[in-house]
Amino acid sequence: MDFQLSDSQRALQETARKYAREVVRPKAAHHDETAEFPKAQIATAHELGLINMAIPQEYNGLGLSHLEQVIVCEELSWGDASVATTIVANDLANLPIILAGTSDQKRRLLSPFTEKLKFxxxxxxxxxxxxxxxxxxxxxxxxxxxxxxxxxxxxxxxxxxxxxxxxxxxxxxxxxxxxxxxxxxxxxxxxxxxxxxxxxxxxxxxxxxxxxxxxxxxxxxxxxxxxxQGFLIAMETLDNSRPLTAMFSVGIARAALEHSLEYSSQRRTFGKAIREHQGVQFMLADMGMNIQAARLLTYQSALLLDEGQKNTLISSYAKCFAADMAMKVTTDAVQVYGGYGYIKEYPVEKLMRDAKLIQIYEGTSQVQRLVIARELFK
Structure with missing residues (x-):
């Protein structure tokens, strides 16, 4: 086992992080308020190669590994989960073609996405x-x-x-x-x-x-x-996409933790910063611990695919654990902020709302538990 990212993976991570920090984050509150489609931000992602990540190189795509895709997804969702979902929806739609299409279908239906921005x-x-x-x-x-x-x-x-x-x-x-x-x-x-x-x-x-x-x-x-064969294609597609949505949770939760660390250092009660109160420290410690656990579980679910192994059980572990984790972390972040956490002027209430959807889409947390139980009984 090697828990270190390669130089190329770190470079990819930094590209995605810079994009999320400089292009996505500054407009996140605006897009949340207006529900305006973030087409300009997605166009920049296309220029940087951060969309259509799974299209193989032989069809003019980047052909990123599953691990590299989840590395990008953490940064995208750290910036704004709406943008992350919009970008990865392309990969989700194209995965059945990648997994089960003929060479002619891949050439006709995948290559155009690398030539210009298409959804x-x-x-x-x-x-x-x-x-x-x-x-x-x-x-x-x-x-x-x-x-x-x-x-x-x-x-x-x-x-x-x-x-x-x-x-x-x-x-x-x-x-x-x-x-x-x-x-x-x-x-x-x-x-x-x-x-x-x-x-x-x-x-x-x-x-x-x-x-x-x-x-x-x-x-x-x-x-x-x-x-x-459609049902089997759909199930294999979801096995492949589950690590991506699991990593959305990690990115959202990481953002909530970072905001909480900053706020708890500034906010003072009873003569000291609230970060010095044990009750707050325990909440922050649990956030960090569970975010890291979800990240490593998601990495494993992606690496299994890269090694050509079946990942149904581990990817369901990752998606379910990470989604429930993000809901808990963002709820606690609102609690750290207190009354201000409930106000839209502050960032954590949006993260709490964004996290909720990941417990629902691409297989609810309850369905993931059914999948987990079925796999365990095997």
Missing amino acids: ASFCLTEPGAGSDVAGLSTTARLDGDHYVLNGSKCFITNGTYAEQYTVFATVDKDRKHKGISCFVVEGQPPGLTIGKHENKMGQRASNTVTLTFEDVRVPVANRIGEEG
């Missing part, structure tokens, strides 16, 4: 099928050399701005998860309706919409994998 969306969740993926009801009917898609997807990140959608639909509802297939919808074709941006509690600048597909035609050439 993509991963379309799995439905109004009646979130955690119960096998219960999705969006249908795909074969019609000649096209499939015809009908149904709705909700909570779709980047949906308004996407030029490519990775959509999971069933070709046979009676087959449940074995009937699900994966399709790539290019552009915003006739029959695709984009709903309003959701007014969210946290990560407010991340674009989140409902999509409705009404007789949307998709070429057979844009089916990823074989018919019925």
Whole structure:
């Protein structure tokens, strides 16, 4: 085991940290207040190579390792979780193509993202099928050399701005998860309706919409994998993306700890800085301890993928532990600030709202526990 980052990894970390510090952080409060899509910030990320991180080098991407991707994610979410989610949504949407696409599909559907700024969306969740993926009801009917898609997807990140959608639909509802297939919808074709941006509690600048597909035609050439392989592709995709969302929690929590350390050094009660009170020290110590534990667990979940090993159990450990950790750390940060922590003029209440979403998306903390228990019984 080697717990040291390489020189190239440290350089990548510093590039992402500088971007988060100089480009993302200064506008974070503005984007949170207005829910304005941070397109200018994402354009800078594209220039720096901090978006579409997983696209392989043979298709003109950076082909970053899974460990390198999570290193970047910690810095992005330290700057603003909305920006981090917007950026990584592209990787999430492209992962099914990377994992299961043909060489021609990868060339056609991945390479354009390296040439200019484009957004993509991963379309799995439905109004009646979130955690119960096998219960999705969006249908795909074969019609000649096209499939015809009908149904709705909700909570779709980047949906308004996407030029490519990775959509999971069933070709046979009676087959449940074995009937699900994966399709790539290019552009915003006739029959695709984009709903309003959701007014969210946290990560407010991340674009989140409902999509409705009404007789949307998709070429057979844009089916990823074989018919019925969609569920397995989705599960493998989530195994790959779980370390990224776990590391969002680490970045958010690290920001909360840093704010708490600074504030507790300045705020005085009973004649001394509150950092000198044991009750506050214990809270800060627990923050630091649990952030480091989550970081190392997430590193491990990424490294397993880099070594070609299955990471389902460890990535669920990481995502669940880190998400719950971030919620606790940000709640305690608000407590350290006292009454000021509850006021929007101060930074920690936003972090608390941003952290909550990570306990929900890409598998709730409760679903992660189900996955963990299932893997343990194996």
